[in-house]
Amino acid sequence: GAVVSQHPSWVICKSGTSVKIECRSLDFQATTMFWYRQFPKQSLMLMATSNEGSKATYEQGVEKDKFLINHASLTLSTLTVTSAHPEDSSFYICSLQEFYGYTFGSGTRLTVV
Amino acid sequence: GQQLNQSPQSMFIQEGEDVSMNCTSSSIFNTWLWYKQDPGEGPVLLIALYKAGELTSNGRLTAQFGITRKDSFLNISASIPSDVGIYFCAGRYNSGNTPLVFGKGTRLSVIA
Numbered sequence: 001g002a003v004v005s006q007h008p009s010w011v012i013c014k015s016g017t018s019v020k021i022e023c024r025s026l027d028f029q030a031t032t033m034f035w036y037r038q039f040p041k042q043s044l045m046l047m048a049t050s051n052e053g054s055k056a057t058y059e060q061g062v063e064k065d066k067f068l069i070n071h072a073s074l075t076l077s078t079l080t081v082t083s084a085h086p087e088d089s090s091f092y093i094c095s096l097q098e099f100y101g102y103t104f105g106s107g108t109r110l111t112v113v
Numbered sequence: 114g115q116q117l118n119q120s121p122q123s124m125f126i127q128e129g130e131d132v133s134m135n136c137t138s139s140s141i142f143n144t145w146l147w148y149k150q151d152p153g154e155g156p157v158l159l160i161a162l163y164k165a166g167e168l169t170s171n172g173r174l175t176a177q178f179g180i181t182r183k184d185s186f187l188n189i190s191a192s193i194p195s196d197v198g199i200y201f202c203a204g205r206y207n208s209g210n211t212p213l214v215f216g217k218g219t220r221l222s223v224i225a
Contacts, residue, residue: 001158009153032210043116043201043217044156049210093155097210101146102203104155 002028002098006105013084013112021079021108023094029074030096035067038091038107047092050077084112119202119216126192127224134219135186136202144205145178145185146213149198156201160187192223 003026013019023033031052036044048069049057056069066088068080081088089112094105119136126132136145144163148156160171162178162185169176175188185204189196199220203213 004155006155034212041220043215046212046214049212091153095155095213101158101161102213103158104148107153107155109153 001101002026002030002096002103004094004096004103004105006094006108008108009106010109011111013110015085015112016083018080018082019084019110021081021092021094021110023077023079023096023105025075025096028096028098030077030098031074032097033071033077034095034097034102035069035077035079036093036095038093040091044093047079052077081110084110086112088112117202117204117214117216119219121219122217123220123222125222125224128192128194130192132189132192132196132221133186134200134202135184136204136216137184138204138214139183140206141182142204142206143182143208145176146203146205147174147176147185147187148201148203150201150218151198156203159200189221192221194223194225197221197223 005024007022033050035047038044047062050069050071052071058064071077093107117136146161147159150156160176165182167178173190199218201218202216
């Protein structure tokens with residue numbers, strides 16, 4: 001299956017700052033990537049669908065101006081958490097769909113202090 | 114967002130025992146997937162199911178796609194300590210580039 005590289009693995013930032021998370025497809029050209037958020041002891045909840053060369057599609061309740069998604073190439077999608085607050089602290093995971101199914105990145109643990 | 118009904122939420126079993134967990138949905142799915150997630154990591158695919166009635170094995174793991182297309186189960190035989198983790202079912206309604214819907218997970222603990 002495809003290999004997905006997600007960086008950083010963890011990040012601590014101050015409240016009010018912005019954080020960028022990268023999701024790279026190392027061996028597959030992904031026109032679509034998905035971003036999920038997972039709170040402790042909970043399931044993965046879809047935040048948005050990232051489309052290469054066009055605007056992302058956000059799930060209901062997800063603020064598009066707060067969670068900026070850019071999918072400028074077939075191998076890179078980025079999620080920027082703008083003006084982060086403690087309630088944005090979570091585990092963020094990207095995913096792509098390829099022939100064998102869905103592959104996930106290793107996740108980014110964001111802690112906002 | 115929507116979620117699948119996954120049970121049980123957690124299980125404590127003795128090493129060597131068999132484990133069974135299942136997922137149900139009110140909607141028909143055309144794909145069922147089972148993932149395992151270790152702490153601080155992304156989910157890793159265990160088994161993918163694409164046809165109603167399909168029964169697929171991966172080592173000690175066996176999963177089935179329900180005939181009604183609204184349910185799936187995962188069995189783990191002869192559990193070992195490294196089976197510890199959270200198991201998620203996931204489904205997809207449509208074909209094409211559509212996201213997965215996840216169950217709430219089953220937290221498995223294996224007592225040696």
